[in-house]
Amino acid sequence: MTVTPLSRHAQLRAALKREGARWGTFVLALLGAAGVVQYYRPPATIGLAPFAAAKRTALPRAEPALNAFGKSGAVQMRFALPGEAVHYPLQVRENPSELLYAWVRLTDGTSADSARALTGAPRAPQEPGFYQLALEKGGLRRVLRGVTVAVLIPFDEKRGSDIEGYRIGTFLAERLGSGEKEHPAGFVKITESDAQLPITKHLRLGDFLTRDGQTQWPRYAAISPLVLDKLELVVASIAELRGGDTRVRVELNVHSAFRTPAYNGYNRFSRDSRHQYGDAIDVAIDANGDGKLSASDTKLVAQAVDRVEQQHPELMGGMGVYTSEKYNQPYVHIDARGKKARWRG
Template sequence: MTLKNVIKSTRQRVSHRGSLLCLLTALAACTGPAVEVQAQSSEPVHDPLVVDNPDALPEAEFNLQMGDVVVPYDVFSLFVVPGERTELEVLYPQSEAPYVLRVDGEPVQSTGKNKWSWLAGDKPGTHTMEVVNAEGETGMTINVFVKVPAEEVSGGKLKYYHIGPYPSENEITHKDLYVEPDGFIEVTKENQDTKVSPHFTLKEFISKQRSNYPKFVYLQAPLLLKLEMLRREMNLQDINVDRMVIMSGYRTPQYNRAIGNVKFSRHVYGDAADIFVDNDGNYRMDDLNNDGEHDINDADVMAGVINELNKRSDFKALIGGLGVYGPKPHRGAFIHIDTRGIKARWRKP
């Protein structure tokens, strides 16, 4: 490990922690009662972190606030409906010179230094948004998905793709936690490999039901932040994660009912994922605790990292469900995570 990498690793942890504090503030209104964040002057100083593979922890040279989320990564995604306006601002800039925002290569007029207000067009589709520094270098790429409005679902279908009915309002107790999608991302053969965050692509979140293209998916940005934060924290704790598998991401209500899952599954609301670490590519949870076995104890390792993150004030905005599942003959162990806004825990051997 070179001195340069040690410095880089330490800077990444500091800048990431700052970004999460901003995320907490920005998301507070969406996740329940406000949480007061106080500086902990008595917190012990940690030794500098040494990360053997700093390239596994990609961060941008600044943070970008997009509406209610703050993004610290060099690639991320924005999900909007036609005609939706998004306010953007560079936070913690590394340069005194202003940044430039471009969409599909065209500059967006700023509303202040490092601030922009971008209006999505009236047609669904994809766009490439870039934040460029004074030297003309791209510091962050945002893949923009303008969704097909939910109003276009007819008879439970969207362009012959089965969506199915969402629960009616009179069935829902916590209406603020179970908000029906405002639109769906159209997934094609051409855009399915688009990155939605540094380590995940759009196609990984598609419902597992059989269908031709186009397919449609509903996905929320906080889930992507939580996945990237979990992956990052595991690597920082010397739990090697080269490949984290999304076993199940979004599920249409139609598919969710077909597999006999609970009616109010978070998967149908686009903020849940069933995941496991699979560095060797055998589609089974790896031996994370190094005991020579592949069992629920490996899922407990992942859950333990989530529980540690939950204790941090900068993670409160991403609180949600955590389920631990043991292996079955047809699959390995895994964990479920979501960002429902309240803590929920369960364990199924």
């Protein structure tokens, strides 16, 4: 049998294939204090000049994993208490044991702490604020864009009805003095300039500010990532119902999201309203795309909420449809309380 020698090009391809097999791509899903690692083969870098290839591999090869943006793929902010393990799924295309991580302040790009080994879930900075994750290798740093981490002010720092001079009021759990009722784990500290920061594709931090007439800055809000993901899934479902394409533009107007207990009590809303916990949002959505807000829009929104809860039971919650003429425009209440509830108003 005659064996034909491999061409020089074929030999190069075979060598690159073996090298690619040695280091697969790590998908490091940082969940709590442990990581889950999965491998897949990266594309070969045939055709890169030697110096270009060296430059490409010098920076840490990593990015937020797809599920870092929630089930909807549209959540752009994660939340953690100071020093807490951050749920931040990463896709790392090299040996993660060779990487360090640090936090970079969103405001000015400065480092918030010293670099530490990426041996498990990254720990949040101790100072409340907004940060991006940076990975380092060999003295070079890559800042991961697209996901902002908000470090909360812990609930325990609330003094009486205030937090740092901002009136919050008292939660039902505080008034009852028992563990039967809940309260938020912490609050996002929001300055006037922070209010425009995106938290999802369709929402900004300012959408979660209580509209209670307080004018000082900073202000504070409780925000649940569950309701963020749920709303974005509802918007995507509406787009699919309209034409089977999630790229259809859906317009929405936020009526109310977080409400302080003080504001909630003053207006005689439900004393255990989910808005106080940051996992509820009232929205008017032009669901049918006719440029108007009408009762027919709320029907489509309700259909989308039912679809999302069927597909994602972990996002089960309340839905209230408000179409009475006493409201300026029809809207829908959506929350992620963990159990199904329906009502009309």
